[in-house]
Amino acid sequence: VSTCSHSTDLLMFVTLVFTLKSPFCTFLAVVSMAMTPIQRPEMYIIGAQPLCSQLSGLSQGQRKLCQLYQDHMMYIGDGAKTGITECQHQFRQRRWNCSTVDKTSVFGRIMHIGSRETAFTYAISAAGVVNAVSRACREGELSTCGCSRAARPRDLPRDWLWGGCGDNVHYGYRFAREFVDAREREKNYPRGSPEHARTLMNIQNNEAGRQAVYNLANVACKCHGVSGSCSLKTCWLQLADFRRVGEFLKEKYDSAAAMRIGRKGKLELVDKRFNTPTPEDLVYIDPSPDYCLRNETTGSLGTTGRLCNKTSEGMDGCELMCCGRGYDQFKTYKHERCHCKFHWCCYVKCKRCTSLVDQYVCK
Numbered sequence: 001v002s003t004c005s006h007s008t009d010l011l012m013f014v015t016l017v018f019t020l021k022s023p024f025c026t027f028l029a030v031v032s033m034a035m036t037p038i039q040r041p042e043m044y045i046i047g048a049q050p051l052c053s054q055l056s057g058l059s060q061g062q063r064k065l066c067q068l069y070q071d072h073m074m075y076i077g078d079g080a081k082t083g084i085t086e087c088q089h090q091f092r093q094r095r096w097n098c099s100t101v102d103k104t105s106v107f108g109r110i111m112h113i114g115s116r117e118t119a120f121t122y123a124i125s126a127a128g129v130v131n132a133v134s135r136a137c138r139e140g141e142l143s144t145c146g147c148s149r150a151a152r153p154r155d156l157p158r159d160w161l162w163g164g165c166g167d168n169v170h171y172g173y174r175f176a177r178e179f180v181d182a183r184e185r186e187k188n189y190p191r192g193s194p195e196h197a198r199t200l201m202n203i204q205n206n207e208a209g210r211q212a213v214y215n216l217a218n219v220a221c222k223c224h225g226v227s228g229s230c231s232l233k234t235c236w237l238q239l240a241d242f243r244r245v246g247e248f249l250k251e252k253y254d255s256a257a258a259m260r261i262g263r264k265g266k267l268e269l270v271d272k273r274f275n276t277p278t279p280e281d282l283v284y285i286d287p288s289p290d291y292c293l294r295n296e297t298t299g300s301l302g303t304t305g306r307l308c309n310k311t312s313e314g315m316d317g318c319e320l321m322c323c324g325r326g327y328d329q330f331k332t333y334k335h336e337r338c339h340c341k342f343h344w345c346c347y348v349k350c351k352r353c354t355s356l357v358d359q360y361v362c363k
């Protein structure tokens with residue numbers, strides 16, 4: 001399998017734009033487009049054609065979408081980046097912590113393995129895209145969408161108003177489905193081949209990520225009325241906090257289903273005793289590689305040098321995190337805000353306290 005490589009010789013971009021050869025890395029390439037606000041105007045200076053053609057690695061269909069929806073591209077990048085940040089948060093105490101050896105792609109070579117972890121990264125990135133595009137619609141940043149036009153929920157009390165400007169999760173979902181899945185749908189692998197299995201896996205996990213955002217979006221309301229009487233309420237559709245999406249998908253990761261390609265060219269459960277996964281569930285087709293030891297072939301970073309918790313019996317405990325290799329103990333200074341006082345009116349003033357704490361690091 002080829003690896004993702006990058007080129008840095010681009011005109012005005014300070015950020016890397018990857019030249020992607022691997023089929024698995026391409027969607028993630030867009031991540032590199034997430035830029036700081038200061039760099040953003042340059043995207044528009046570059047103009048229609050070059051932006052999309054510079055994003056080498058987009059599939060044909062994605063390139064077309066890029067040209068049609070140029071103003072969306074930045075949000076796709078931002079969204080996927082939000083997904084990665086959330087992934088690193090959810091897995092901060094695990095052996096695999098959502099980081100990579102191979103600096104040239106966001107998640108690295110580990111993505112070539114159709115594991116549970118890969119399933120999660122696809123889902124959370126797709127979720128991030130739905131999230132970002134839905135919000136951008138509401139904020140009026142995109143030319144082809146605006147506030148949510150979701151129908152009034154039936155169970156909303158009759159005297160509450162429906163119609164604040166809501167996050168357009170419907171549009172976000174549909175756009176992300178078009179864009180993210182475009183390259184999977186264009187592939188033409190022989191039915192039943194391992195590559196076909198992987199394509200089906202990606203599509204299922206992308207969908208699970210999108211549905212998480214869609215289904216977790218909820219009604220939010222604001223009170224109006226005389227001096228906070230709340231006699232009047234206006235309500236609208238609002239995205240869930242992305243942390244909740246992360247937690248939800250983490251649960252889906254824990255219950256992800258092991259699949260294999262069946263005779264009819266569809267994914268089927270390895271163990272028929274389990275429930276058939278719904279579109280909200282994550283699926284995987286390969287066992288996870290060993291995340292304990294560094295391995296250039298699989299892309300595993302290993303856990304040497306990772307912080308661990310001496311007293312925890314969980315995955316963050318030194319025993320499990322260090323895979324039985326033991327750990328080194330260090331003393332280190334920890335700085336904290338302390339002795340905080342409230343001053344009338346209205347600020348809080350704190351002292352900075354320093355304490356010496358023990359730290360444990362895997363051998």
Ligand SMILES: *[C@@H]1O[C@H](CO)[C@@H](O)[C@H](O)[C@H]1NC(C)=O
Binds near residue numbers: 289293295296298
């Ligand atoms: C790296 O992983 C591969 C595939 O699992 C395995 O065959 C190989 O022995 C590993 N290499 C090292 C140095 O552990």
Ligand SMILES: *[C@@H]1O[C@H](CO)[C@@H](O)[C@H](O)[C@H]1NC(C)=O
Binds near residue numbers: 092301302304305
């Ligand atoms: C993940 O673990 C690697 C070592 O295994 C470490 O270098 C890296 O900083 C960690 N990343 C995060 C986000 O904690």
Ligand SMILES: *[C@@H]1O[C@H](CO)[C@@H](O)[C@H](O)[C@H]1NC(C)=O
Binds near residue numbers: 312313
């Ligand atoms: C270590 O784990 C214990 C038990 O789970 C927990 O109470 C403690 O807060 C943890 N320490 C740190 C520094 O995270």
